[in-house]
Amino acid sequence: MNTQIKPKILIARAIFPEALAKLEESFEVRSNQADQIITPEELQKELASVVGALVTGSERIDASALANAKDLKVVANISVGYNNFDVPAMTAAGVMATNTPDVLTDTTADFGFALLMATARRITESEHWVRNGHWDKWSIVNNPLGVDLHHSTIGIIGMGRIGQGIAKRALGFGMNVIYYNRSRLAESDEKACGAKYVSKNELLQTADHVVLVLPYTTENHHTIGAKEIALMKPTATLVNIARGGIVDDAALAQALKANKIFAAGLDVFEGEPNVHSELLKLSNVVLAPHIASATEKTRRAMVDLAIDNLRAALAGKKPPSLINTELLKA
Numbered sequence: 001m002n003t004q005i006k007p008k009i010l011i012a013r014a015i016f017p018e019a020l021a022k023l024e025e026s027f028e029v030r031s032n033q034a035d036q037i038i039t040p041e042e043l044q045k046e047l048a049s050v051v052g053a054l055v056t057g058s059e060r061i062d063a064s065a066l067a068n069a070k071d072l073k074v075v076a077n078i079s080v081g082y083n084n085f086d087v088p089a090m091t092a093a094g095v096m097a098t099n100t101p102d103v104l105t106d107t108t109a110d111f112g113f114a115l116l117m118a119t120a121r122r123i124t125e126s127e128h129w130v131r132n133g134h135w136d137k138w139s140i141v142n143n144p145l146g147v148d149l150h151h152s153t154i155g156i157i158g159m160g161r162i163g164q165g166i167a168k169r170a171l172g173f174g175m176n177v178i179y180y181n182r183s184r185l186a187e188s189d190e191k192a193c194g195a196k197y198v199s200k201n202e203l204l205q206t207a208d209h210v211v212l213v214l215p216y217t218t219e220n221h222h223t224i225g226a227k228e229i230a231l232m233k234p235t236a237t238l239v240n241i242a243r244g245g246i247v248d249d250a251a252l253a254q255a256l257k258a259n260k261i262f263a264a265g266l267d268v269f270e271g272e273p274n275v276h277s278e279l280l281k282l283s284n285v286v287l288a289p290h291i292a293s294a295t296e297k298t299r300r301a302m303v304d305l306a307i308d309n310l311r312a313a314l315a316g317k318k319p320p321s322l323i324n325t326e327l328l329k330a
């Protein structure tokens with residue numbers, strides 16, 4: 001009989017059953033296959049008795065969550081964005097923080113482009129038009145009329161891996177690509193994306209489609225608010241696949257209501273899973289429930305990478321996507 005005590009881990013949200021079964025071979029697992037979001041109090045309590053945890057953006061890992069986590073060595077995010085992590089607090093507590101870069105780049109770039117197309121060509125609104133029996137009103141001038149993508153200018157704010165993926169897709173549509181980023185790309189990367197670096201204001205003033213792909217940080221809070229929207233063309237679209245809080249959703253709702261811009265496509269929201277009530281009333285906005293990485297293949301790859309990170313950290317090795325690398329130098 002195997003009497004070895006298994007280390008205890010927490011899996012804060014539901015994962016694929018096969019992945020869970022595999023983890024159960026090596027660990028005593030506190031799982032949450034019912035997928036109920038756990039409260040900060042419950043999270044603090046759970047983290048007090050485990051050596052590792054798999055979490056998602058719905059779990060905030062900060063000093064309070066870590067207050068009693070004396071044995072915790074690693075928290076693996078099943079997400080590339082990690083604004084749910086207070087990294088300095090994790091580092092101070094000696095807890096490794098990991099995320100899931102690369103495996104979702106193309107899937108997320110695909111979705112960004114799909115959301116842009118749905119927004120510019122009013123696809124969800126058109127579907128409602130059909131479902132609501134308006135097809136008999138079809139005419140040259142009376143359909144939901146969109147704006148073109150081909151040969152227009154796309155302005156990408158945040159030119160990391162996903163932003164560059166969107167730029168490459170835009171080239172296939174004959175689009176002119178401009179971008180703004182905290183730091184300018186290497187010339188070879190700009191060339192590969194056919195992208196021209198411009199200031200944020202120039203981007204907002206000249207782009208026909210503005211796509212947001214930057215990470216959320218305190219400095220990036222409300223990167224797009226009333227002032228920035230006022231710079232945009234009245235025919236422009238705005239797509240946010242970055243994070244809630246990058247856009248001032250109340251200001252955006254007001255602008256869309258007053259037709260200050262043509263339309264918006266939003267996959268992320270301030271205060272998710274809540275959506276600003278004014279946005280819900282508008283037809284010139286396409287809404288999605290934070291699904292940019294949501295294909296089965298990619299979600300499985302994200303879970304697998306998060307597990308690799310967790311296993312490596314607990315085996316005393318460097319996790320493949322460690323965020324607080326300074327822990328290794330200590």
Ligand code: DGY
Nearest residue numbers: 079080081290292293
């Ligand atoms: C990420 O990985 O950051 C995505 O937003 C999750 O879908």
